[in-house]
Amino acid sequence: MQKFGGTSVGTPERIEAVAEQLTETVRAGHKVVVVVSAMAGETNRLLGLAHQIDSRPSTRELDMLAASGEQASIALLAIALIKRGYPAVSLLADQVGILTDNKFSRARILSVATERLWQELEQGHIVIVAGFQGRDIEGNITTLGRGGSDTTAVALAAALKADECQIFTDVDGIYSIDPRICSGAFRLPLVDSDSMLELASLGAKVLHSRSIEYAATHQVPLRVLSSFKPDQGSLICYQGAGMSLPKLTGIACQKDEVWLQLTGISSALQTQLFKEFARQSVETDLFTLLGPQQIGFSLNRSDLSVVEDLCRELAAKQSFDWLVFTGLAKLSIVGVGVKANPAVMAVVLEQLQALAADPVTMQCSEIKLSVLLLERHLASLANELHRLLLIEEI
Amino acid sequence: MQKFGGTSVGTPERIEAVAEQLTETVRAGHKVVVVVSAMAGETNRLLGLAHQIDSRPSTRELDMLAASGEQASIALLAIALIKRGYPAVSLLADQVGILTDNKFSRARILSVATERLWQELEQGHIVIVAGFQGRDIEGNITTLGRGGSDTTAVALAAALKADECQIFTDVDGIYSIDPRICSGAFRLPLVDSDSMLELASLGAKVLHSRSIEYAATHQVPLRVLSSFKPDQGSLICYQGAGMSLPKLTGIACQKDEVWLQLTGISSALQTQLFKEFARQSVETDLFTLLGPQQIGFSLNRSDLSVVEDLCRELAAKQSFDWLVFTGLAKLSIVGVGVKANPAVMAVVLEQLQALAADPVTMQCSEIKLSVLLLERHLASLANELHRLLLIEEI
Structure with missing residues (x-):
């Protein structure tokens, strides 16, 4: 399970780079499900249009609007993979079966169906899933709020019992302190999930609390990596996983x-x-x-x-x-x-x-x-x- | 049934103008279903991104990509109507139940479910449907090819047995000849559907042949009007409708x-x-x-x-x-x-x-x-x- 954020798919060139990276993962023998955010700036552009019309737009319609951003980026990534000869298929929340509650703009995932995902994986497809969005029981499009694509990735990883959920971002991991504030900041190879949760809720913007909570509840091994330079990133682990952790994170x-x-x-x-x-x-x-x-x-x-x-x-x-x-x-x-x-x-x-x-x-x-x-x-x-x-x- | 093309919803201001016009129709006592195209230029922008990646992109993924354009415009129009105090709901093809064959990029509509549409209309909602798109039997997004939003409007009008299917465009009707070629061109108040079909296939770009064919098969009264100036436009009628038609169209x-x-x-x-x-x-x-x-x-x-x-x-x-x-x-x-x-x-x-x-x-x-x-x-x-x-x- 891999997830790419908006800056990772911000331009056609970046999308091609992500496709290139995915083909390596596939050549290494892995089955891959990818969750993708909207192209950087796209969600804000769409919400900007809505706010030009109404300063407090209907949240159902905002979700319908915003979800179109991921729909475009998953299709573009599929096109880039198919061009490289790798069979890929893009799927929306309803096509996967990602059921949420009906709290528009901050919905919670209730369940993830795995039948279609397995079916595509068994056919040798790279499966590309639209992040950030779901459907409620009535078929309305919902979105998961800030950091929603991370939550989608974690939820799919949990449902599929994936080896690891890799979140590719524009930073290369979790740091001991914001490097802009302290030049001595160093990357943490391992972070326990409780500390990670505190760091996230305290404004370390790499991961949103909700995705960490979801990962902790389902014990999904979560790794934050850079999509710009290959490295080990930071792995979020769970108590009892037998890891030796430093006392201060x-x-x-x-x-x-x-x-x-x-x-x-x-x-x-x-x-x-x-x-x-x-x-x-x-x-x-x-x-x-x-x-x-x-x-x-x-x-x-x-x-x-x-x-x-x-x-x-x-x-x-x-x-x-x-x-x-x-x-x-x-x-x-x-x-x-x-x-x-x-x-x-x-x-x-x-x-x-x-x-x-x-x-x-x-x-x-x-x-x-x-x-x-x-x-x-x-x-x-x-x-x-x-x-x-x-x-x-x- | 009303349909608005891309130039009619090309900017937030234009979307507000369309909303304004719809509220008048509603105040006149009509139940309204609206079909909307993507904002002008948006479909080309999306396809341009795809072609930057691959000169012959996968048609399934192109349809996934292109369909996101209408998803954005229907949400924006709903937001503009709700702001004006008119309950509106935007619906995608799968939410309505628009079933097509699986010929990506030029799919044909097989059936239109009316249950959800009637349910929303009976609740007093203005129903806004994404044009140009459908779902095949496997749940893949398909698009209907050129002029596809017109076809959507005609198909919905036929299914709902609407009084009239009004196609709002940037011209105010069908003309006796292209006004750019002949200054004596005049607007035709009535056009028989056979002549209209010939005119369309001969390059009078106002309506696409497929939508006229569909309208003729289902005897849907089709009217072309300008979304920029109110007028009667041109009505396409059928043999035996008791209309007196000129011999040359x-x-x-x-x-x-x-x-x-x-x-x-x-x-x-x-x-x-x-x-x-x-x-x-x-x-x-x-x-x-x-x-x-x-x-x-x-x-x-x-x-x-x-x-x-x-x-x-x-x-x-x-x-x-x-x-x-x-x-x-x-x-x-x-x-x-x-x-x-x-x-x-x-x-x-x-x-x-x-x-x-x-x-x-x-x-x-x-x-x-x-x-x-x-x-x-x-x-x-x-x-x-x-x-x-x-x-x-x-």
């Missing part, structure tokens, strides 16, 4: 964070607020109970206007106050050994003090230690912690 | 014609040649038996290289000679009264003589009189004949 950095502090808000209103967050897919982090009827949480700045609208709405029913702190960043140390090792916390506190960086909040869970602080302190702290915790491993 | 002019003369070709080879033409969709006209083992026929210059290749191939088996005459044009007078009225032939012969235009060949069938002549004589002859036969009606 990496550091995730997330800019553009804001912190909200709500005062005098009843628990009934708190409940309502978070129900609305769930409905509107607003993701919050670092939730903290600050006192009686006083809570704080972080979120990405892009969600701030939605959240403030909600606060205004609720406060109109039953008054409460809120404060917004902007210009923040979140740094998170991730790994199975985080909580077990108080030295990690000690190092973080020491470095914060050295930088005179007063954190807005800190939180430590089983495998993650997060600090919310002013964005201007992020780079220095990240570099120091990466050196101390991941390179020198004190 | 119009004059069709086709440039870029060539004439082939084959000498010393056995009837066995003639048969082989025309079987190959059928297989490769080469259209010939004005076939004439010129003598023993000697035939002549006309065709469009764009097919010449294919035909010459075939001749070379066959002549290698059993030698024969051929001559090619280029720089020709075909003028055809069409109408139910053509053969019944020898005066038409007399006028044509007289005008040819006046122009000293020696025709390569002439042929007269029940409702059509065709002349093949040098292209430089076309405009003068067309103008004179239009004046004499269609305006003065001598």
Whole structure:
């Protein structure tokens, strides 16, 4: 099972390069199922057309529209393979049998039929499946939301019990820290799935949380590789797989964070607020109970206007106050050994003090230690912690 | 039943204009099913990508690719209608149930299911169907070839027994002659379907023959209108509909014609040649038996290289000679009264003589009189004949 993202199939030339690479896999004796995203920029172009017509378009129709992007790219890749003499067949979600729920634009896969896939594979075909999309029980086209093509690949790999699900992207693996922030960043050959899940949800954009969750649930060996240079990439593995893992995996950095502090808000209103967050897919982090009827949480700045609208709405029913702190960043140390090792916390506190960086909040869970602080302190702290915790491993 | 072509939905602004027009039809109390083509230029863009990869791409995959164009446009039109408060739903061929044979890129519709269409209409939805495409019995996407969206509209109109199938295009109807050739051209309010079929096959590009054939077989009232200015357009009607029709319908002019003369070709080879033409969709006209083992026929210059290749191939088996005459044009007078009225032939012969235009060949069938002549004589002859036969009606 291989999956190629939008930049990997962004032009006819890139599609030919992917086809070339696939023929090598086939010559090596593998049966191949490939999941492909829309050509880079295509989904945005299509959604742009929709938004020119309506700023809040029907989600059923948006999914119908967006799904056409993958339909084009799978056909083009099939054409490139057939030209090379390799029998290939492109399949849409309904032709494979990828059933989802009916939550347009963020559907979840319910089941994957394997009959047609096996039938094509047994005929010696390279099977190319449109990523990102499914059909609900009524036959409507649905899409799986951000990172949806990865989820498609993982779901197919699970259904077919594939040896490995290889996600080809424009980076060559998972790094210990964002190389743009810290030049000492190194690639992780192995990452445990729990840490990977934390890294993904903390903004390491290589894989979307949902595909990692799906892979973990079905124990699909997941490998992230570059489609531009051949290498081993990073393999995501599971507890009990007998792998020896380092105690700390990496550091995730997330800019553009804001912190909200709500005062005098009843628990009934708190409940309502978070129900609305769930409905509107607003993701919050670092939730903290600050006192009686006083809570704080972080979120990405892009969600701030939605959240403030909600606060205004609720406060109109039953008054409460809120404060917004902007210009923040979140740094998170991730790994199975985080909580077990108080030295990690000690190092973080020491470095914060050295930088005179007063954190807005800190939180430590089983495998993650997060600090919310002013964005201007992020780079220095990240570099120091990466050196101390991941390179020198004190 | 309404159908909008590619230029009618070429931009988000045009799509909004179509939506606006549809809301008027709905407010007038009609239930509406709309068939939409891909946005102008989109199909060519997609096919261009395919041809960058392979000059002779797999037709199954080409159909998969091309069909994505209509998928985008139906979703965009639905979004524009929903924005205006009109419940609309876009449907693909498999969602409607449009079954075709499996001849990729030139499939024929075998059946249209109406259950889903009626169900949506009864719920008060405007139903938007992707034109040009179907599914074969195995669930592969097929396309209907040139003019395919018109065929979709006619097939749906027939299945639903619609009052009228309205084809909105960038012209406002069927004309007595190409207005670019003759300034006296006038719009025909009524055209009988036989004449329309001849006009279409003779190169009046407004409707494709296949859609007219389909309409005639199922007696679907077909109207051609402009999507840019409101008017009555041209209605295609059927014999026995009690309409009073003029004896001559119009004059069709086709440039870029060539004439082939084959000498010393056995009837066995003639048969082989025309079987190959059928297989490769080469259209010939004005076939004439010129003598023993000697035939002549006309065709469009764009097919010449294919035909010459075939001749070379066959002549290698059993030698024969051929001559090619280029720089020709075909003028055809069409109408139910053509053969019944020898005066038409007399006028044509007289005008040819006046122009000293020696025709390569002439042929007269029940409702059509065709002349093949040098292209430089076309405009003068067309103008004179239009004046004499269609305006003065001598």
